[in-house]
Amino acid sequence: xxxxxTTAFIVLLHTISASYAQHEMSLDQVIHTxxxxxxxxxxxxxxxxxxxxxxxxxxxxxxxxxYLYGDIMNFDRSLTLLQNPQDGTLNYVxxxxxxxxxxxxxxxxxTFTGGTLSVASDLSRIDQLGQNKSLTxxxxxxxxxxxxxxxTYNQFKWDKKIEPRQYEKGKxxxxxxxxGITINVVYAYHNLLLAKMNNEISHSNFRNxxxxxxxxxxxxxxxxxxxxxxxxxxxxxxxDSISINETAVAVRQAQMELNSLLGYDESxxxxxxxxxxxxxxxxxxxxxxxxxxANSSFTLDNEISLLNAESDVAKAKASRGFSFALNARFGMxxxxxxxPAAYKNLLDQEVVxxxxxxxxxxxxxxxxxxxxxxxAQEVTRAQVQQSENDYRRRIFTAVSQFxxxxxxxxxSGKAMRVASERYELTMHRFKEGNASVTDLNMAQTExxxxxxxxxxxxxxxxxxxxxxxxxxxxxxxKGSDLEIDVKEMIM
Numbered sequence: 173x174x175x176x177x178t179t180a181f182i183v184l185l186h187t188i189s190a191s192y193a194q195h196e197m198s199l200d201q202v203i204h205t206x207x208x209x210x211x212x213x214x215x216x217x218x219x220x221x222x223x224x225x226x227x228x229x230x231x232x233x234x235x236x237x238x239y240l241y242g243d244i245m246n247f248d249r250s251l252t253l254l255q256n257p258q259d260g261t262l263n264y265v266x267x268x269x270x271x272x273x274x275x276x277x278x279x280x281x282x283t284f285t286g287g288t289l290s291v292a293s294d295l296s297r298i299d300q301l302g303q304n305k306s307l308t309x310x311x312x313x314x315x316x317x318x319x320x321x322x323x324t325y326n327q328f329k330w331d332k333k334i335e336p337r338q339y340e341k342g343k344x345x346x347x348x349x350x351x352g353i354t355i356n357v358v359y360a361y362h363n364l365l366l367a368k369m370n371n372e373i374s375h376s377n378f379r380n381x382x383x384x385x386x387x388x389x390x391x392x393x394x395x396x397x398x399x400x401x402x403x404x405x406x407x408x409x410x411x412d413s414i415s416i417n418e419t420a421v422a423v424r425q426a427q428m429e430l431n432s433l434l435g436y437d438e439s440x441x442x443x444x445x446x447x448x449x450x451x452x453x454x455x456x457x458x459x460x461x462x463x464x465x466a467n468s469s470f471t472l473d474n475e476i477s478l479l480n481a482e483s484d485v486a487k488a489k490a491s492r493g494f495s496f497a498l499n500a501r502f503g504m505x506x507x508x509x510x511x512p513a514a515y516k517n518l519l520d521q522e523v524v525x526x527x528x529x530x531x532x533x534x535x536x537x538x539x540x541x542x543x544x545x546x547x548a549q550e551v552t553r554a555q556v557q558q559s560e561n562d563y564r565r566r567i568f569t570a571v572s573q574f575x576x577x578x579x580x581x582x583x584s585g586k587a588m589r590v591a592s593e594r595y596e597l598t599m600h601r602f603k604e605g606n607a608s609v610t611d612l613n614m615a616q617t618e619x620x621x622x623x624x625x626x627x628x629x630x631x632x633x634x635x636x637x638x639x640x641x642x643x644x645x646x647x648x649x650k651g652s653d654l655e656i657d658v659k660e661m662i663m
Contacts, residue, residue, distance in 0.1 A: 196443045199361055199634065202434065206357040207350055209435045216349035217661060223342030224662055230335040233281060242274035243296070270299040275312075286326035287498075290317040295514070308507060309514035315503030315521075322498060322526075325490035330483045337476050344469040344645060346661075347654050351642035357433055358638055362631030364426040365444040369627055371419035373620050374412055380599060381409035384612060387603055401609040408613055448585060450578055450633055451649050455640065457571045461564065463644035467653055470563055470643075474556045481549040488545035492538025493531035500524045567643060574636040577629065584622070584629045591615075591622035 197205075207213050248271070251264040275294025282289060292315045300306040385405050428438055465471050504518040531538070598615035601607035641647065645654045 195441065196445065198445065199358065199447055202361050202430070202442070202444075203354050203357055205434050206353050210353060210433055211435065212353050212356075212433070213350065216346050216353070219349070220342055220346040220656075221662055223339060223345075224658065227335060227339035227342070230331060230339075233331075234283065236278050236280045239277045239279070240274070241277060241294075242272075244272050244274070246271040249301075266302075268300070268302040270301060272297050272299075281328055283328040283332050285320060286324070286328050287318060287320035290319075291315070292317070292503075307509055309509070309511050310505070310507045311514040312503055312505045313515065313518065315501060315505075317501040318498070320498040320500075322496035323490070323494055324496070325487045330479070330486070334476060334479050334483070337472055337479070341469050341472040341476065343656050343658075344467065344472065347645050347656060348469060348642050351638055351645075351654075353433075354638045355635060355642065357430070358634045359631065360426070360430040360433055361444055362627060362634070364423070364430050364442065365446065366624060366627045366631075367419065367422045367426040368444065369623060371416070371423050373623060374415040374419045377616060377620070378409065378412040378416060380616070381405065381412050384599065384602060385409055404613070405609045408616075446627070446630065448581070448630060450581060450630075452578070453574075453637075453648050455571050455574055455648065457568055460571050460640060460644055461567055463646040463653075464563075464567055467645035468643055470559075474559065477552050477556060481545075481552040485542065485545040485549055488541040491541060493529070495527075495529040497527050498525075499527070570636065570640055570643065574633075574640060577633045577636055581626070581629045581633050584626045588622040588626040591619040595619040 247269075249268045250266075252267045253262060254265050255262050273294060273296030275292055277290055277292040280289045281287075292312070294312050294315075296310045298308045298310070300308070427441060430442060431438060431440055434440075501521070501523040503521050505521055506514050506516065506518045508514045508516070595615045595618070598607050598612055602609075602612050637648070641654070646652070647654060
């Protein structure tokens with residue numbers, strides 16, 4: 173009765189499995205799919221695009237900016253309070269005029285000094301309305317202005333140091349994110365492969381246990397097998413039937429996890445395959461460390477942290493209360509009742525001055541800000557040094573693990589073949605009455621364990637490989653750095 177129910181359950185599982193479309197996909201195909209259509213890949217691309225446009229905005233701020241400004245149809249009919257310059261009396265005077273004006277201005281930020289240079293040209297017209305109608309033109313053909321903060325924080329200089337590194341870090345972050353997606357997919361792919369292998373092993377073990385149980389029943393009747401051994405084998409078959417159910421559920425869970433990474437729904441079923449043709453690569457710690465320091469975001473992270481700390485110190489020093497600024501304006505101007513007259517006999521104009529503010533006593537507030545920024549800078553330096561030491565240790569461990577893993581895969585593959593052959597021989601010996609139920613159970617357990625160990629070792633090999641690719645942004649198989657096509661990304 174138990175065997176009939178179990179057989180019916182297995183048929184049901186096969187029927188359910190057949191209702192899903194099978195798609196055989198290699199590891200490379202799965203990786204390619206995830207890197208192109210997964211949600212994580214979309215998030216990584218959008219994060220890079222955001223970084224790209226932030227960098228473009230920074231680059232634009234280094235270029236001249238053009239402005240068209242004006243004051244058009246400004247009609248004023250009101251009473252205006254004016255003071256008589258001779259006797260100081262205040263009187264309301266009627267105002268009735270129409271003002272129009274327009275101009276063009278070019279601004280250029282000076283990175284080296286932190287100042288701003290401006291060149292402008294404008295023209296305005298005032299129409300006096302009412303009884304005393306008149307018309308006045310006012311022109312400023314050329315006006316050159318320069319504003320220069322003195323002894324202060326130069327935001328332009330620090331942006332020039334930090335922003336290009338931020339952009340380069342954005343590119344490396346994207347590449348590392350894509351390698352992180354690859355690592356997750358490698359794990360999920362082999363997890364599905366292991367789950368399917370466990371399910372196939374459960375089916376195979378159930379069939380073999382059923383056959384061995386028939387033989388054990390005959391030998392039990394002849395007295396060659398004890399009742400305890402017979403019951404042990406029957407229990408093994410029942411456990412195998414339970415394992416079929418458990419592994420089938422594990423297969424669906426592993427399939428849905430992989431589908432989630434790939435952007436597929438639950439009806440898409442992937443049939444993974446073992447790819448034991450591993451590349452013959454032996455990595456050196458020196459090469460991996462060199463590529464990691466040159467290509468990964470780790471070095472840039474540390475550089476940016478140190479620059480930000482240094483920038484904070486400069487900002488704290490500049491914000492102690494001292495304020496000096498140079499304002500200069502040079503140009504030509506003229507006014508007249510007619511348009512041509514506003515551009516004849518131009519008069520030059522010069523305005524130059526320095527504004528300043530110096531705190532007499534600030535109770536140590538400015539000094540405290542500087543000392544706080546310097547203390548934070550020292551902490552950042554210590555953290556960077558510690559992170560570099562830890563990073564080198566992690567790289568050394570990762571290289572050692574990878575170099576040992578290929579040999580581990582070879583050994584576990586050989587162990588899998590030996591365990592499979594031993595299991596087949598033990599079943600044959602059991603049929604002939606030369607092996608006990610304990611020998612059979614032990615051989616089956618070792619065979620199952622060897623299969624699982626081999627899949628785990630293959631998975632670890634690729635996990636270690638792509639982890640090192642993520643650290644170095646270097647393709648060790650092709651022998652080239654990983655690159656990003658910026659034009660393709662932003663289109």
